[in-house]
């Protein structure tokens with residue numbers, strides 16, 4: 001309920017008073033009372049239309065204050081995605097694996113001092129990791145608790161056309177308060193690293209957080225011999241701007257983004273997904289040359305070596321290396337505007353050159369000191385200029 005809706009309700013009630021309580025308003029004639037009755041009814045129609053209209057930008061959440069528990073849950077969700085903990089399905093009697101995704105609005109802290117309204121699946125940005133296997137029969141019950149219609153698209157998967165999630169073409173949009181069930185069988189074409197995302201008002205809804213990582217394993221996966229990490233890059237718009245100006249790894253910007261520990265000498269596989277609606281990202285790893293093994297989920301016939309990999313919007317890459325060089329190694333987007341956090345007005349802290357956005361660290365440590373619990377990529381406390389990113 002916006003402040004304007006409250007105002008119009010009061011106006012409608014005021015106009016209706018002489019109609020229902022004529023005694024104190026004896027001087028009003030019948031025509032005046034009829035006019036007030038029509039005015040009151042008209043205002044009520046405006047209110048009902050306004051509340052049920054799904055085309056406008058929704059009202060912001062009443063408060064963006066975020067509790068310590070919420071912040072901890074969001075950091076753990078980001079870390080769970082990094083360590084590939086996937087959403088658990090309900091197994092139906094016929095063996096179909098049924099997943100439940102609910103899209104809703106909630107508060108989220110991107111970096112210290114910057115809480116935003118986000119939209120996400122199952123209260124997370126990115127949505128939970130979905131991990132499927134070739135041959136499985138799957139269903140996704142997608143419930144819409146957003147203030148506007150939505151849909152879900154399986155990016156890179158050759159699903160039947162009526163499961164493709166494109167409103168007006170393959171389905172009607174999922175209206176607020178309703179749900180839609182997608183169902184398909186996982187085919188060999190689908191193997192690899194992909195993403196899922198909304199396909200209604202894509203630019204707005206993706207930058208609010210309606211996206212997630214989707215991995216399809218082969219029917220008989222070879223035994224894992226590498227530490228696997230997942231980083232999803234995404235964008236937000238802070239302040240009055242139509243440009244993406246805040247960037248997050250697994251939904252959190254540096255210093256909140258989760259860091260990854262890998263054992264010295266171990267093999268590492270990083271799955272990278274660009275869920276930004278508009279911006280490309282050039283992900284660069286310090287201290288290493290890595291091998292680009294797959295793009296958009298497709299294994300390369302000729303894997304190649306690099307220290308940066310360019311990902312356009314919606315592109316994915318699998319990169320691998322052996323962690324032979326000990327130490328903490330920066331992993332970041334090399335579009336330098338993407339490694340600065342904006343202030344609350346949307347202005348970047350260029351003058352302070354504080355690190356933010358798409359920055360994290362790969363810590364190559366002895367095997368017995370590898371940690372898998374959430375650890376933030378960094379701390380800005382030691383820098384007095386950067387300690388106040390919301391200024």
Ligand SMILES: [Cu+2]
Pocket residue numbers: 279280281282333334335338358
């Ligand atoms: Cu970037």
